């Protein structure tokens with residue numbers, strides 16, 4: 001189901017947790033709400049669910065105004081980071097719970113409930129564990145059961161709040177892939193909260209980047225990574241370097257040197273140059289480059305990350321290079337120039 005959020009504002013005791021949020025979530029879409037702690041992700045999720053009511057604004061489910069509807073009326077499926085399963089119920093009973101407690105008119109028969117729960121258990125790849133109790137499962141298995149339980153009621157919208165947040169890195173990675181597969185099979189409109197950019201980029205159809213109670217950018221993972229629309233998004237989604245530069249005569253200058261980078265349509269004045277650690281080219285001589293000393297070097301998977309000191313008045317720069325290229329550098333003089341970059345003007 002399509003969900004539309006219109007001009008939402010939420011205050012807690014006059015503290016504005018969300019300012020004027022508008023967002024259209026398409027039917028069947030998997031959307032990630034991504035942002036640092038306190039940016040308002042969970043508050044937005046709880047407003048969509050009906051667990052909080054907005055101070056101002058509307059929420060539509062399809063064409064219906066759902067703003068005044070209860071959680072039950074909205075028919076939401078939830079998975080939280082620490083959403084404890086019912087400890088004294090078996091896995092199968094946990095999954096069946098939402099169907100069992102339906103009012104008599106909408107409740108399927110006992111055998112229909114059982115077969116639906118078994119189907120879901122199979123979907124989340126836990127067949128055979130139906131008689132276990134939550135304490136007899138791993139953390140990852142518990143979250144799979146929680147997802148099966150949320151799906152049992154055929155929710156209009158599935159809301160996931162850091163569902164893998166408490167799990168270790170490898171399990172998280174596996175579950176991410178698995179969740180994407182389940183989503184592709186079941187097609188529920190899904191909103192997923194995370195502060196982990198890798199998780200958002202890998203899983204979501206679109207990413208909503210939030211900061212301080214507002215939406216900074218909405219786009220596909222490629223759009224927000226390749227074309228961030230603010231310094232915040234550039235810095236939050238992926239690694240970045242930032243350098244104070246000057247625009248003069250359609251060119252970029254760093255201190256007293258031109259960088260050999262054109263800024264044709266920019267007015268003269270100061271600006272911030274953002275670029276990714278791997279989007280650079282090494283230079284031999286320094287006609288148009290940034291130069292500095294190698295401070296440290298560390299291996300990260302297939303690349304080497306090197307830190308370059310470019311002068312005491314500037315933050316150090318991080319570059320990402322193939323190990324063989326990094327190892328052949330003269331540590332006393334690393335010269336480079338961004339290949340892809342973006343300029344943000346100082347106000």
Ligand SMILES: Nc1ncnc2c1ncn2[C@@H]1O[C@H](COP(=O)(O)OP(=O)(O)OP(=O)(O)O)[C@@H](O)[C@H]1O
Nearest residue numbers: 012015017035036037038039040041042043044195
């Ligand atoms: N019930 C509440 N009462 C008062 N303030 C609240 C309440 N819930 C949230 N806030 C405040 O609203 C802001 C947004 O909180 P929210 O939990 O939505 O952020 P978040 O992005 O989900 O953060 P995290 O990643 O840490 O969970 C925070 O400043 C928080 O302190």
